[in-house]
Amino acid sequence: MKLEVINLSKSYADNKVLNGIDFTFESGKIYGLIGRNGAGKTTFFNALNEDIDIDSGYFYLEDEYGRNPLDVKDIGYVISTPVVPEFLTAKEFLTFFIEINKEKIENTDIDYYFNLVQIAKEDQDKLLRDFSHGMKNKMQILINIISNPKVILLDEPLTSLDIVVQEEMKKLFKKLKKDHIIIFSTHILELAMDLCDEIVILNHKKLEQISKDNLNTKKYKDKIISALKDEKNA
Amino acid sequence: MLNTLKMSLKIDDVYSLNAFIYNLRKLPVLKDLITTDIYKSKSLKNVIHFFAIIYRILKAIFLRLLYFLTIFFCACLLNENNFSKTFIHIYFIFTIIGFFINNKLLVTSRKKYFSIIIFQMNAKKFMESLLCSAFFKNLFLNSLSLLIFNTFLHISLSSIIILILLPIILRITGEALNILFYKKYSYVWLNNYFLYFTILIFLLLLCLLPIKNIFVTSKILNVSLLIAIIFSPISLIYLLKIKDYKLLYKKLNTKNLAMNQENASAYSRQQMVEVKNKDINISSKKIKNKKGYDLFNTIFFERHKEILLRSAKKYAVLLAVIYVVIVILIYNNPAVFSATKKFLTNNLGYFVIIMYFINRGAIVTQAMFFNCDHAMLRYNFYREPQVLLNLFKKRLITLIKVNLLPAFVIVLGNSFLLYFTKQVNISMYIMLALYIISLSIFFSIHYLVIYYLLQPFNSEMQLKKVSYSLVSILTYVVCYFATDITLNYFNFSLLGILFTITYSLISLYLVYKFSPRTFKIN
Numbered sequence: 001m002k003l004e005v006i007n008l009s010k011s012y013a014d015n016k017v018l019n020g021i022d023f024t025f026e027s028g029k030i031y032g033l034i035g036r037n038g039a040g041k042t043t044f045f046n047a048l049n050e051d052i053d054i055d056s057g058y059f060y061l062e063d064e065y066g067r068n069p070l071d072v073k074d075i076g077y078v079i080s081t082p083v084v085p086e087f088l089t090a091k092e093f094l095t096f097f098i099e100i101n102k103e104k105i106e107n108t109d110i111d112y113y114f115n116l117v118q119i120a121k122e123d124q125d126k127l128l129r130d131f132s133h134g135m136k137n138k139m140q141i142l143i144n145i146i147s148n149p150k151v152i153l154l155d156e157p158l159t160s161l162d163i164v165v166q167e168e169m170k171k172l173f174k175k176l177k178k179d180h181i182i183i184f185s186t187h188i189l190e191l192a193m194d195l196c197d198e199i200v201i202l203n204h205k206k207l208e209q210i211s212k213d214n215l216n217t218k219k220y221k222d223k224i225i226s227a228l229k230d231e232k233n234a
Numbered sequence: 235m236l237n238t239l240k241m242s243l244k245i246d247d248v249y250s251l252n253a254f255i256y257n258l259r260k261l262p263v264l265k266d267l268i269t270t271d272i273y274k275s276k277s278l279k280n281v282i283h284f285f286a287i288i289y290r291i292l293k294a295i296f297l298r299l300l301y302f303l304t305i306f307f308c309a310c311l312l313n314e315n316n317f318s319k320t321f322i323h324i325y326f327i328f329t330i331i332g333f334f335i336n337n338k339l340l341v342t343s344r345k346k347y348f349s350i351i352i353f354q355m356n357a358k359k360f361m362e363s364l365l366c367s368a369f370f371k372n373l374f375l376n377s378l379s380l381l382i383f384n385t386f387l388h389i390s391l392s393s394i395i396i397l398i399l400l401p402i403i404l405r406i407t408g409e410a411l412n413i414l415f416y417k418k419y420s421y422v423w424l425n426n427y428f429l430y431f432t433i434l435i436f437l438l439l440l441c442l443l444p445i446k447n448i449f450v451t452s453k454i455l456n457v458s459l460l461i462a463i464i465f466s467p468i469s470l471i472y473l474l475k476i477k478d479y480k481l482l483y484k485k486l487n488t489k490n491l492a493m494n495q496e497n498a499s500a501y502s503r504q505q506m507v508e509v510k511n512k513d514i515n516i517s518s519k520k521i522k523n524k525k526g527y528d529l530f531n532t533i534f535f536e537r538h539k540e541i542l543l544r545s546a547k548k549y550a551v552l553l554a555v556i557y558v559v560i561v562i563l564i565y566n567n568p569a570v571f572s573a574t575k576k577f578l579t580n581n582l583g584y585f586v587i588i589m590y591f592i593n594r595g596a597i598v599t600q601a602m603f604f605n606c607d608h609a610m611l612r613y614n615f616y617r618e619p620q621v622l623l624n625l626f627k628k629r630l631i632t633l634i635k636v637n638l639l640p641a642f643v644i645v646l647g648n649s650f651l652l653y654f655t656k657q658v659n660i661s662m663y664i665m666l667a668l669y670i671i672s673l674s675i676f677f678s679i680h681y682l683v684i685y686y687l688l689q690p691f692n693s694e695m696q697l698k699k700v701s702y703s704l705v706s707i708l709t710y711v712v713c714y715f716a717t718d719i720t721l722n723y724f725n726f727s728l729l730g731i732l733f734t735i736t737y738s739l740i741s742l743y744l745v746y747k748f749s750p751r752t753f754k755i756n
Binding site (some may be wrong): 043050072073083084085088089092096097099100101108125126127129144147 | 241245246248249250252253270271273274348352353354355461480481485
């Protein structure tokens with residue numbers, strides 16, 4: 001499965017954030033998207049998810065059914081500040097979601113999902129309003145993966161989670177990558193290098209893949225940082 | 235389709251019930267009585283959901299009967315002798331108004347945000363279910379109401395059928411046109427207030443035609459129904475052909491708008507005081523030689539030109555136009571001449587409410603909080619009494635200056651009116667001028683003082699203090715009742731000036747004494 005981004009451009013007033021991006025993402029890999037503050041990572045995700053109008057660009061998804069324009073239905077987008085219905089309990093949220101999307105969901109066992117993100121029994125009947133940021137984030141990630149979207153966009157998804165759940169999530173993403181295209185944005189280079197198969201940097205308003213070649217971790221890290229620094233010098 | 239509707243209703247009910255319980259638990263005794271276990275209870279929620287459905291049906295019937303009753307009363311008021319014809323006339327005009335403004339598909343709501351964006355319901359199915367349920371709901375409610383009211387109206391059966399069908403068939407075309415407009419111009423036309431009110435006022439004026447014995451004829455009704463019948467299938471096909479409902483809803487139902495009512499109002503307040511792009515760059519001349527908080531204050535007011543200076547100028551121009559019109563009328567109409575003369579001598583109370591409406595204090599203090607103090611109050615250095623009071627002084631002076639612009643137009647306008655109504659008493663000119671200026675200063679001080687003393691917003695920018703709302707309401711009520719006072723111009727002006735001086739001295743003292751303690755984020 002492939003996700004093709006063709007000639008994507010986006011400006012805010014006079015400020016061009018994305019300039020003619022061409023890139024192809026493939027399933028079987030987790031892509032770590034790295035960029036400096038304000039480089040446009042969230043804009044890139046928002047553009048894919050049709051949350052903003054773009055100046056130009058096309059997105060195509062190529063799978064066993066052929067090459068078709070990307071449909072928003074095929075995207076699961078985990079945003080950095082989780083949005084959940086505050087006055088539903090975690091259980092109600094999940095139950096309603098499964099009920100509504102039952103055609104897309106293979107496994108409808110609620111306990112299985114709560115187990116997956118380690119939300120204890122006593123928390124399942126709490127209002128989401130009373131959940132911590134990290135707990136809300138777990139719910140958000142869960143909702144976005146159970147409907148089985150082909151493309152999963154993750155914007156800084158792990159930073160608010162405790163380290164045990166972080167490890168669980170990493171395992172889960174690694175399991176999911178076989179049948180999904182996963183793009184993972186983060187500011188933590190170590191995390192990206194540990195989890196992701198490819199590092200892509202958003203630099204000079206374009207996406208650029210930083211190949212690992214035969215470099216060791218230290219040298220690879222230096223290569224990424226110098227590529228990112230380049231933008232400031234340019 | 236039915237399932238989509240059922241689920242979105244159920245989610246909304248459970249959500250509202252949970253929110254209700256949550257707020258109930260905030261009350262002291264109930265917090266211990268109701269444990270959080272209550273959220274678990276499925277049976278309770280099912281029972282409530284059942285009653286909520288019954289309540290919804292009864293409410294819909296009640297509201298529709300009320301709507302018909304309103305038309306009925308208006309008909310009796312406008313033309314008692316032909317009230318049946320008048321009823322049909324108003325009903326027809328209201329149907330046309332509904333065609334323009336009563337659109338279900340593009341209205342934003344929490345329910346839509348949840349259903350389509352969070353729960354990922356099929357947006358097209360959601361749209362179809364909305365359209366379909368509105369169709370049958372209106373068919374039932376209109377039939378029921380018209381049958382009941384026809385016991386008084388005695389309209390023929392064929393006309394009744396037309397009256398039942400016309401609004402529901404026309405509605406489909408209305409929805410389609412609204413979406414067509416949105417797709418072409420990227421905004422919902424209802425948000426274009428000029429267009430909205432122009433059409434609304436024009437149509438409402440048409441409702442008055444029965445006074446002159448002009449009614450909508452049965453021919454117009456028949457033709458309208460025919461047009462509706464021709465256009466509705468085309469509209470329906472158009473609506474069903476649209477593929478990107480999800481995108482449409484996503485753009486309209488943003489998170490900020492839909493999350494909850496409190497946040498929604500905070501969001502709209504924020505939008506109201508947003509800094510305009512053209513005000514971001516400040517010319518270096520304006521800030522030359524300015525330092526410290528003086529510079530800080532100047533930057534703030536320069537960036538908020540739109541809601542301050544520009545709006546004060548707009549008011550000034552508007553007032554000037556009104557005065558010119560009155561002067562012209564005075565020349566041509568003796569009744570206006572004597573009314574103006576009487577007004578300026580005996581009804582000075584009306585200026586209180588006029589000054590209340592043109593003062594920008596309330597919105598400016600909101601801008602101060604959202605765009606400045608909200609962030610700055612988190613720093614200790616900003617909350618030092620000296621800094622706070624120094625800035626208060628600077629803000630007050632600027633605010634008074636800005637509000638004086640329209641006040642001067644009123645002073646000038648009044649002087650002209652006095653002159654043209656042949657008043658020769660010079661003390662009248664002076665007292666009236668002082669009175670208007672003191673009123674303008676009063677409102678500037680008033681809003682800034684209550685903002686500093688009651689600082690009503692919390693960190694989420696929600697209006698939290700009841701006392702602030704009470705003072706705001708009280709201010710309006712006092713201004714409203716001031717219009718009833720009929721005192722001779724001299725006494726009234728003197729009273730107004732003395733009141734302003736006393737109020738200002740007391741309130742400024744209170745600010746100096748208490749604001750270092752009261753001016754903080756709640």
